[in-house]
Amino acid sequence: MTIELLTNKKGNKISKYIYGQFSEHLGRGIYEGLYVGEDSKIPNVNGMRTDVVEALKQIHVPVLRWPGGLFADTYHWKDGVGPKEGRKKIVNTNWGDVTEDNSFGTHEYFELLRQLGADSYVAANMGSGTIQEMAEWVEYMTMEGESPMANWRRENGQNDPWKLKFFGIGNESWGGGGNMRPEYYSDLYRQYQAFVPQYNKDEPIVKVACGPNEDDYEWTDKIMSIAGEFLDAISLHYYDLPTNTWGDGNKGDATGFPESQWDSTMVNAKKMDELVTKHSTIMDKYDPDKRVSLFVDEWGMWTNSEPGTNPGFLYQQNTIRDAMVAAITLNIFHKHSDRVRMANIAQTVNVLQAMILTDGEKMIKTPTYYVFDMYQKHMDADLVEGFGEEIENVSYTASIKNGELTVSIVNYDKDKSQDIEFDLDNKYSDIVYSKVVTADKIDSHNTFDNPDVVTEQDFDGAELSNNKVSVKMAPKSVVTITLK
Numbered sequence: 507m508t509i510e511l512l513t514n515k516k517g518n519k520i521s522k523y524i525y526g527q528f529s530e531h532l533g534r535g536i537y538e539g540l541y542v543g544e545d546s547k548i549p550n551v552n553g554m555r556t557d558v559v560e561a562l563k564q565i566h567v568p569v570l571r572w573p574g575g576l577f578a579d580t581y582h583w584k585d586g587v588g589p590k591e592g593r594k595k596i597v598n599t600n601w602g603d604v605t606e607d608n609s610f611g612t613h614e615y616f617e618l619l620r621q622l623g624a625d626s627y628v629a630a631n632m633g634s635g636t637i638q639e640m641a642e643w644v645e646y647m648t649m650e651g652e653s654p655m656a657n658w659r660r661e662n663g664q665n666d667p668w669k670l671k672f673f674g675i676g677n678e679s680w681g682g683g684g685n686m687r688p689e690y691y692s693d694l695y696r697q698y699q700a701f702v703p704q705y706n707k708d709e710p711i712v713k714v715a716c717g718p719n720e721d722d723y724e725w726t727d728k729i730m731s732i733a734g735e736f737l738d739a740i741s742l743h744y745y746d747l748p749t750n751t752w753g754d755g756n757k758g759d760a761t762g763f764p765e766s767q768w769d770s771t772m773v774n775a776k777k778m779d780e781l782v783t784k785h786s787t788i789m790d791k792y793d794p795d796k797r798v799s800l801f802v803d804e805w806g807m808w809t810n811s812e813p814g815t816n817p818g819f820l821y822q823q824n825t826i827r828d829a830m831v832a833a834i835t836l837n838i839f840h841k842h843s844d845r846v847r848m849a850n851i852a853q854t855v856n857v858l859q860a861m862i863l864t865d866g867e868k869m870i871k872t873p874t875y876y877v878f879d880m881y882q883k884h885m886d887a888d889l890v891e892g893f894g895e896e897i898e899n900v901s902y903t904a905s906i907k908n909g910e911l912t913v914s915i916v917n918y919d920k921d922k923s924q925d926i927e928f929d930l931d932n933k934y935s936d937i938v939y940s941k942v943v944t945a946d947k948i949d950s951h952n953t954f955d956n957p958d959v960v961t962e963q964d965f966d967g968a969e970l971s972n973n974k975v976s977v978k979m980a981p982k983s984v985v986t987i988t989l990k
C-alpha cells in the first residue's frame with residue numbers, strides 16, 4: 507500500500523490545544539490524582555503531587571479544562587477561595603454524593619497550571635449560578651486594579667491577576683446542565699456572555715458556548731444562527747462506549763472484553779470523523795471564514811467502572827485498545843484542524859480514559875499517555891495531506907514542524923500486520939525519531955504491580971530510501987516517525 511505525502515503544500519496548523527486535558531471534581535481525579543494537599547506524605551509541591559505533575563509536564567499539557575463537566579453547573583466558586591479551614595463543605599451530587607471540601611479551588615487550579623505550564627479553560631456555572639456570580643469570578647481572576655473581587659483575591663494571597671484564556675458558558679445545557687432547548691440556551695448564552703468582563707483588552711477571553719451532544723445537528727444549527735456572532739467557539743461532546751449503552755446499563759468492560767467489542771470500539775472511534783465533518787458543515791453555513799472554532803472538549807473511552815470501585819467515580823483501566831482510540835481520534839482532529847482548534851480528553855487522572863492512574867503513593871502511565879507523548883511532535887505543526895487508497899484498519903496523519911516531517915500511523919487490526927509505504931515529494935536524509943506502542947493481547951494494560959506491559963518503545967520497522975519510507979506495522983500498534 508502506498509500513500510503519497512504532499513510535503514510541499516502547506517496545510518492548516520494543528521493547534522497544540524488539540525492535546526488538551528479535562529479534569530473535573532469527580533472521584534479520584536483531582537483529589538488524590540492531582541492534588542493531595544500540602545500535609546500529605548505523598549511528595550507534593552503546594553499540594554500538587556510531584557510524580558503526576560512531572561509525568562504531565564513531559565507530555566506538555568497545553569490546556570486544562572476545569573472544574574467540570576456536570577460539576578461546573580453546581581459549583582459556586584466563592585466556596586473554594588480563602589482560608590481552607592473556613593471553606594464550605596458541600597455534597598457532590600453528580601458524582602457519588604461524596605463530600606467536597608473545596609480545598610481545591612481557583613487558587614489551587616492556577617497553581618496547578620503554573621506547575622504544568624498549561625493555559626486555563628474555566629467552565630462557568632450557568633445551570634445553577636447567577637450572572638453576577640459568573641461576572642465576579644471573572645473579575646476575581648482577571649482584574650488587575652482596585653475592585654472588590656480583585657482586592658479579595660489579593661487578601662487571599664494572589665497579587666497579580668491570572669490569565670483566563672478560555673471560558674465556557676454552559677456545560678451539556680441540553681441535558682444535565684439544565685435540560686434546555688437550543689432556542690432557550692442560545693438566548694441565555696447571549697445574556698450571560700454579555701457580562702463577561704474583558705479587562706485585558708490585548709488578549710480577550712475566548713468565549714465557548716455549549717455545543718451539541720454527539721449527532722444533535724439541530725443544536726449546532728440553532729446555536730450558530732441565534733448566538734453565533736457572540737461566541738468564539740462551540741463545544742462538542744462525544745464518548746466511545748464499546749456497547750453504545752448509556753445510563754446504568756453494560757457499557758462494556760475495560761479489560762477482558764470480547765473481540766467483538768474491539769471492533770465496535772474502533773467503529774465508534776471513527777465516528778468522530780463523521781460528527782466533526784457534519785457539525786463543521788453546519789457551522790460553515792453561518793461562518794464560512796471559520797472564525798468560530800469547534801472545541802471537542804470532552805472525548806474518550808467510557809467503559810464500565812472497575813469492579814469494586816464506586817461507580818460514581820468512573821475509574822476504568824486503560825489498555826492497548828485505548829491507545830488505538832486515542833491515535834485514531836487525534837488523527838481525525840488533525841484532519842479537521844481548520845475548525846477543530848481544541849480538544850480535551852476526559853479525564854487526565856483516575857477518571858475515564860486517563861493518562862495516569864494512581865493508587866495511594868503509586869502511579870502508572872497508561873497506553874493513552876504514551877500516544878500523547880509520541881504525538882507531541884504534531885503540536886502546532888502544519889498538516890501534510892496524504893493521497894492513496896484507503897487501507898483497511900489503518901489511520902495515519904502527517905505534519906511538518908521546523909522542516910521535520912512527522913508521520914504517525916495506527917494499525918488497529920487486531921491480527922494482521924501491514925506494510926505501508928509513504929512516497930515523499932521532498933528529500934529527507936535521516937529518520938531522527940522512531941517509536942511504537944504495541945501489545946500482544948487486545949486488553950494488554952499496565953498495573954501497579956506490572957507498570958511497563960504497554961509502553962513506548964524504540965521502533966526499528968521503518969526504512970528510508972529514495973524518497974520513500976516503508977513501515978512495517980504490527981497488529982494493534984501506533985508508530986510515530988520523524989524525518990529530517
Ligand code: AHR
Nearest residue numbers: 574575576577677678852
Ligand atoms: O466526563 C464525565 C461527564 O460526562 C461530564 O461531567 C459531563 O459533561 C459528561 O456527561
